[in-house]
Amino acid sequence: MKKIHIFLGSLAMASILFSSCKKDEVTPTPTPDSYAIPSSYEFKNASAVSTVDFSGQKTRLVMLDQISALMTDTSLVSEATLLKMFDGTGFTDEALNISGKKLSDKTASSTDYFSGINAEQTSIRDVFRAQFKLAELAVKSKVEASAGVAGKYLDGSKYRFFSENGLEPQQVFAKGMMGACLLDQVVNNYLSKTKLDAASNVANNTNKVVETDKTYTTMEHAWDEAYGYIYGNDNVTANPAVYKYWSSYINQVNADPDFNTVKDAIYKAFIKGRAAISNADYSTRDAQIDIIKTELAKVPAVRAVFYLNEGKTKLGTANGKAAFHALSEAYGFIWCLRFTQNPTTKAPYFSKEEVDGMLADLLKGTNGLYDVDYLNTALEAIATKIATRFGFTVAQAIDATK
Numbered sequence: 581m582k583k584i585h586i587f588l589g590s591l592a593m594a595s596i597l598f599s600s601c602k603k604d605e606v607t608p609t610p611t612p613d614s615y616a617i618p619s620s621y622e623f624k625n626a627s628a629v630s631t632v633d634f635s636g637q638k639t640r641l642v643m644l645d646q647i648s649a650l651m652t653d654t655s656l657v658s659e660a661t662l663l664k665m666f667d668g669t670g671f672t673d674e675a676l677n678i679s680g681k682k683l684s685d686k687t688a689s690s691t692d693y694f695s696g697i698n699a700e701q702t703s704i705r706d707v708f709r710a711q712f713k714l715a716e717l718a719v720k721s722k723v724e725a726s727a728g729v730a731g732k733y734l735d736g737s738k739y740r741f742f743s744e745n746g747l748e749p750q751q752v753f754a755k756g757m758m759g760a761c762l763l764d765q766v767v768n769n770y771l772s773k774t775k776l777d778a779a780s781n782v783a784n785n786t787n788k789v790v791e792t793d794k795t796y797t798t799m800e801h802a803w804d805e806a807y808g809y810i811y812g813n814d815n816v817t818a819n820p821a822v823y824k825y826w827s828s829y830i831n832q833v834n835a836d837p838d839f840n841t842v843k844d845a846i847y848k849a850f851i852k853g854r855a856a857i858s859n860a861d862y863s864t865r866d867a868q869i870d871i872i873k874t875e876l877a878k879v880p881a882v883r884a885v886f887y888l889n890e891g892k893t894k895l896g897t898a899n900g901k902a903a904f905h906a907l908s909e910a911y912g913f914i915w916c917l918r919f920t921q922n923p924t925t926k927a928p929y930f931s932k933e934e935v936d937g938m939l940a941d942l943l944k945g946t947n948g949l950y951d952v953d954y955l956n957t958a959l960e961a962i963a964t965k966i967a968t969r970f971g972f973t974v975a976q977a978i979d980a981t982k
Contacts, residue, residue, distance in 0.1 A: 610861035617855045621807060621847075623800075631796040631858075634808025639681045641813035641824060644757055646671060647683070651715040651750040652741060662712035687761045690768030691775045692921065693928075700932070704760050708753055715749040718742055725901060727947035733901045740905050745948025748908035755912020758825055759880065762809045764919040766826075767873045770806035773866065786860040799857050807850050810876075826879065833882045838976040845875045870923040877929055880916035881970045885977035887913065888963040892956065900952045907942070907949055907959075914938050917966070929969060938962050 608614070623631045647665050650657055664670030668682030688694050688704040718730040718741035725731035725742040732739045742748055769775060776799055783789075785799040796804070810830075815822040823831055834843035853868030887910035894903035917930040930938075941958055945951025960974075967974050 610856075610859045610864075612852065612856070612861065612864055615855060615859040615861070617852055619851075621811070621851055621854065623854060623858060625795055629795050631800060632804050632807075633794070633796060633801060634804045634812050636681055637805055637808030638812040639676065639679050640683055640686065640761075641809075642673075643668075643671070643676060643681070643683055644754070644761075644825070645813070646673070646676070648750055648754045651712070651753060652719060652739075654719055654739075657716050657719045659712045659716045662715070663709060666709065666712070683757065683761055686765055687757070688764060690764045690919075691772045692768040692926070693764065693919070694768075708756065708760070711749040711753040711756075714743040714747075715741065715753075718749060726899075727950040733898070733904070735902065735905060740901075742901070742904055742908075745943055746900070746904045746907070746950050747911060747943075747948065748905055751905065751908035752912055755909055756915050758829075758912070759916030759919040762826060763876070763880070763916055766806045766809045767876060767921045768919065770802045770809075771869050771872060773869070776802055776865075782862070785857060797857075800854065803850075803854050803857055806872075807854070810846070810850075826876070829879050829883055830876075833879050836882070836976070836979045838972065838979060839878065839882060842875050842878060846872055849875070873921050873923045877917075877920035877922070878970060878972075880913040880920070881929070881966050882972070882977045884910050884913035884917070885963045885967050885974055888959045889974065889978040892959045895952045895955060900950055900955075904949050907955075911939060911942060914942070914962070914966070930966075938965065 621632065625631050643665065647662060650662060650665070661670045666682070666684045668679070668684070669677045671677050684705060687708065688701040694701050714730065718725070718732070721729075721731045723729065723731040725733045725746075727746075728744050730741075730743045732741050740748055741750070781797075781799045785797040788797065790797055791801065794801070810826045813824040814827050830843050830846060833839045834841075849868040849871040853865050853872070856862070856864035856868065887906045891903040891907035891910060894900075894906065897903075915935060918928050918932050918935040920929045921927070922929050928935075941962060942955075943949065944958070945954030949955065963974050963977075967977060
């Protein structure tokens, strides 16, 4: 009888183990093979309603457009108005004024890099505010730009406006904001695992608990917001299609045969990562984060080298002023490197100190960019330093189209 009891007990235990194994088998860990990945960034719920929303990012990209345009408007440019616009008001479009959105509070404010680092954050925002004063001075001076004198320069059929050291305030602002605001928000904030997995985000996403009165989970929305800072103001149905800011420069870098996988890699990683989130596949999501951070960082690096070379080529004409637009773009893209994130080290590909050093080197000559003799050597050294860090050559970067 004892043997029978032992035997029956063994059967019961086996049954429990079998049931446990069977349960594991019917709820496998999600993988991309077990769910559909769309060909474009379109995601809908069971009711066929879109779950994608990056309206806030689109609004800020429009704000950036309008501020940049005003910085070269000879009749309307005003430091006071530009300061208001940076803080979310002062636009001619009332919808922007009442949107509750502003660029200033999203500048240098990422979870990974600027949480609690108020001194650097304040310093960065002040740099942008300073460009407004420089822009008004240059645009309203009505004199020819020269060493130590802010003014205008006729570049073909268009006037450029330079501050006294040769930098173009509008370009420093626009390209700098692409780094300190847009890029920082994408890779160091919305794609930060600290933010994505905060509080109950993982549990709510896994259980498909959407935000109040919304169609998306908090994690899905954060991913969409990252996407919006890259593609939010594009118009692909226009003829020709319109691409803005990072989306535009991704295309330009991708046009170079040496970097012609960048565009697909970034866009497909955004799609695959979003599909992974909707299916609670967090390992695949994390792999896409690494791809986006790696590939996106190449864009400011390649464009910085490209514009440094373009500036070097033009230095010998018009006392160097023909080169200043390109060099101002290079200045802005170099600054963007501080806001990249290497997914392996979790740090920028170039530290703040390294970026500050390169920018200082760019302006170290007498009267900044006007010192053509100094720049002829310095530009090549800076370009080589950037290219080497990213594992490409200067020659490869200068093949990129404008």
